[in-house]
Amino acid sequence: MRKSKKERQVLLQETIASTPFITDEELAEKFQVSIQTIRLDRLELSIPELRERIKHVAEKKLDDEVKSLPIDEVIGEIIDLQLDESAISILEINKEHVFSRNQIARGHHLFAQANSLAVAVINDELALTAKANIRFTRQVKETERVVAKARVEQTDSDKRRTTVEVNSYVGSELVFSGVFDMYRSNPTQR
Amino acid sequence: MRKSKKERQVLLQETIASTPFITDEELAEKFQVSIQTIRLDRLELSIPELRERIKHVAEKKLDDEVKSLPIDEVIGEIIDLQLDESAISILEINKEHVFSRNQIARGHHLFAQANSLAVAVINDELALTAKANIRFTRQVKETERVVAKARVEQTDSDKRRTTVEVNSYVGSELVFSGVFDMYRSNPTQR
Numbered sequence: 252m253r254k255s256k257k258e259r260q261v262l263l264q265e266t267i268a269s270t271p272f273i274t275d276e277e278l279a280e281k282f283q284v285s286i287q288t289i290r291l292d293r294l295e296l297s298i299p300e301l302r303e304r305i306k307h308v309a310e311k312k313l314d315d316e317v318k319s320l321p322i323d324e325v326i327g328e329i330i331d332l333q334l335d336e337s338a339i340s341i342l343e344i345n346k347e348h349v350f351s352r353n354q355i356a357r358g359h360h361l362f363a364q365a366n367s368l369a370v371a372v373i374n375d376e377l378a379l380t381a382k383a384n385i386r387f388t389r390q391v392k393e394t395e396r397v398v399a400k401a402r403v404e405q406t407d408s409d410k411r412r413t414t415v416e417v418n419s420y421v422g423s424e425l426v427f428s429g430v431f432d433m434y435r436s437n438p439t440q441r
Numbered sequence: 442m443r444k445s446k447k448e449r450q451v452l453l454q455e456t457i458a459s460t461p462f463i464t465d466e467e468l469a470e471k472f473q474v475s476i477q478t479i480r481l482d483r484l485e486l487s488i489p490e491l492r493e494r495i496k497h498v499a500e501k502k503l504d505d506e507v508k509s510l511p512i513d514e515v516i517g518e519i520i521d522l523q524l525d526e527s528a529i530s531i532l533e534i535n536k537e538h539v540f541s542r543n544q545i546a547r548g549h550h551l552f553a554q555a556n557s558l559a560v561a562v563i564n565d566e567l568a569l570t571a572k573a574n575i576r577f578t579r580q581v582k583e584t585e586r587v588v589a590k591a592r593v594e595q596t597d598s599d600k601r602r603t604t605v606e607v608n609s610y611v612g613s614e615l616v617f618s619g620v621f622d623m624y625r626s627n628p629t630q631r
């Protein structure tokens with residue numbers, strides 16, 4: 252059953268708060284209303300459009316600075332970073348990222364986003380990937396926006412190895428997950 | 442103890458026969474002689490230089506044709522292909538593939554070479570990576586040449602899933618290994 256406007260707007264606010272990078276198209280599908288309706292809802296609720304929301308996040312100064320590589324070598328845009336703890340990046344899937352035949356994103360681009368985020372989150376001048384265990388859980392299409400979230404899970408046994416788990420989403424759907432085993436030159440402080 | 446010229450030339454021929462993409466630099470190091478000596482050895486033995494050896498292999502018509510993607514979407518140059526059996530590609534590591542800071546090849550390029558080879562070897566219009574388990578076993582530096590070898594290991598249980606093992610070498614040293622679980626649209630014929 253379709254929700255009343257009031258119910259929908261409450262849920263809309265909650266949804267955008269928990270998944271700020273959701274598109275109007277995804278919201279429209281989720282609430283089974285037109286994109287126009289979502290836009291009007293956002294207007295009434297004073298929620299800026301996605302592009303503005305991302306810009307806003309991107310303009311916030313990152314809490315930390317990437318140490319392990321120049322920031323322009325990170326694949327995707329880093330929008331949050333706590334060294335040796337967590338990081339988030341966004342990659343917009345364009346023509347250059349997809350198979351020409353079916354417009355499905357090529358695996359190595361999702362891997363590159365996740366792997367470079369796993370490098371960037373390390374609080375060390377040197378971070379190299381030793382191994383990775385990855386899963387592609389849902390096809391990603393051209394124009395979709397992939398949000399990768401990295402979380403550092405320190406193992407106590409060896410301070411020069413750090414495990415980073417990266418989960419990547421389109422909206423609220425998991426599209427990629429990976430566990431990266433990273434070498435670092437200095438033992439972690441944690 | 443350094444070998445006699447005759448011994449060295451016999452071993453040189455064997456080495457190039459078993460690892461045809463080995464460079465003169467690697468041969469010089471292996472036999473503890475100068476690069477000039479290796480060049481003279483090759484001249485006497487009428488073994489063409491590496492560039493010619495690769496060209497020769499690349500010009501041989503491939504036994505099969507890539508079906509799962511346009512050949513120019515394969516990362517690296519395919520020099521051997523037997524659909525649903527095995528494939529080999531070569532990727533030369535240039536400036537664009539390395540971290541600016543230490544000239545070490547970025548993991549996602551080695552991954553891209555291996556993953557696209559795992560796609561290319563599949564005898565199907567559609568091949569997608571479901572998951573992968575990978576290892577970076579040795580750092581690869583700028584100007585090195587990575588030879589990736591894919592081998593298809595069919596599991597009988599599910600004909601729409603194919604496992605492809607890819608091992609990548611610089612000279613005779615393993616630099617990357619990965620096991621890729623691939624989806625295909627049509628069951629394999631094997």
